[in-house]
Amino acid sequence: MPNSELMPIGVFAQRSGLTSSALRFYADSGLLNPTEVDPVSGYRYYSADQVARATMLRQLREIAMPLAVVEAVLEARADEASRLLDEHVAKVVGDAVAAQQKAAVIKSVLGDVSSLPIVVLKGPVLANAVEQVLTATAREPGMPVLAGLCIEASHEAVTLTATDRYRLSTRTLVPAEPPRQTWVGTVDGDELRAAIAEIRRSALVRLEAVVHGIWLRMEDREDRYCRLLSEEFPDYRLMLASLSEVTTRVTVSKELLLRALEDHPGDRIALHVTDHGMNVRSADDEHPDIPLPATATGQSLQTWFELTTLYPAVSTAIGPDVMLDLRGHDQPVTIRSADRGDLTTLAMPIKSDHRSV
CATH class of the missing domain: 3.10.150.10 (DNA Polymerase III, subunit A, domain 2)
Structure with missing residues (x-):
């Protein structure tokens, strides 16, 4: 019989946050074997010192880490485990950005979605301006607009503005070609930030608006799509005037x-x-x-x-x-x-x- 210090699978499942079926799967995979298995009943028992490994296993799977990498992390030293985690997160983020861009391309050919030409800007100038202004953004629950960048195109200039309530940054750019019409929208700051490297390497960038986002059209480079935020940007002009x-x-x-x-x-x-x-x-x-x-x-x-x-x-x-x-x-x-x-x-x-x- 198992000794009294061991936990049956149900109790261990509650302690670790894993389901009993997940524990059986990880045992079969060799990632988390029970300390003891009753030869007659087949009941599985776990020890208290396995809780930390089980918890780590659960957390790694919650960030969609493949089993092979999970095993490597569990067996690695702290510095190597940190490196593997960084590599995994970078891959997840890269895959998400790629999926987002592909989804935008698919949406652009669904039905008859037309784009509205806004303005043409010099890529290096736009990249620097976006980097500068985005320092005044913040991620706050319930206020996604604070992570966005407001773009305003008039007939003479383009203005980029961001605020985190403690700072407000605004920069005015002279377009390479006069804006074809006026336009205002708040673009997702993270998606713009991810596109900066490509923007900087493009001599000219054409901004085109669609229903839920903007396209950054770049010569000799893949076009980038950034979502528009639905929340209204704060009336910063009223604040400046006051x-x-x-x-x-x-x-x-x-x-x-x-x-x-x-x-x-x-x-x-x-x-x-x-x-x-x-x-x-x-x-x-x-x-x-x-x-x-x-x-x-x-x-x-x-x-x-x-x-x-x-x-x-x-x-x-x-x-x-x-x-x-x-x-x-x-x-x-x-x-x-x-x-x-x-x-x-x-x-x-x-x-x-x-x-x-």
């Missing part, structure tokens, strides 16, 4: 400001602006201010930011110098190139920390 007047303007080296943010020890920082320049300030007195040479006009001001909000807003700015327009300690700061205004980012401040001005 901003109060700028009270303080600072021009500073982008490289020096980024270096100061990187050297800063905390996750919250203050920009302390006076007529002598700007300091990057910590919340406590243990870490000295980092002074930066800067040209400042207007009122002296101290504004606090989360590093995760301010750093990407500065790092994506175009050119060697950035201009910061501040409106008060509790108002958004506008960050843009000191000599090129086609990429603009708004960064939301946070409540001030204890350290005073």
Whole structure:
């Protein structure tokens, strides 16, 4: 008879999250053999130290890992198992993207689906703009639009905009050919991000709209399809129009400001602006201010930011110098190139920390 420390298959199934039938299958596959099998009844018994392996087995199968790879992961050391997991996930993602593109091609020939030409843009310019603006996206449950990129085509220009509620980035592009008509849509950011490498390698990219997405038509490369999000993009123009007047303007080296943010020890920082320049300030007195040479006009001001909000807003700015327009300690700061205004980012401040001005 099995010893009292062993679990019958039903109890082990509850502990591991696997069904009894799955346990029998994995035993037959050699992945998880029972510790003991009653020779008379054929009942299978498992030990407590098999729960971890069974749980890992279940988790690996939940991400659709083939049995052969599952076995390799279970027997491998931690570093090798991590590599195998990364390879599997990369394959799943690649297969999903390929399936998505093939499905889009199939949909395009179902019935008589017509496309609407929107605009022609230079591929490298579009790729850079998409990368810059997509830094202001976020994945939030219930708000998929925050992971999207709004594309607006007018008769003169194309504007790309994204927001995660703490930042808003917008960039205006001059098209290679005048837009044929006005158009607005919010494109899935992840799908655009996946197409960036191909966009960058195409001299010209033609954007065409269909009912549920856009096509990126590229010469000598496979066309890419990106879904449109159904949710309405936030009315950012209303927010921009409601901003109060700028009270303080600072021009500073982008490289020096980024270096100061990187050297800063905390996750919250203050920009302390006076007529002598700007300091990057910590919340406590243990870490000295980092002074930066800067040209400042207007009122002296101290504004606090989360590093995760301010750093990407500065790092994506175009050119060697950035201009910061501040409106008060509790108002958004506008960050843009000191000599090129086609990429603009708004960064939301946070409540001030204890350290005073």
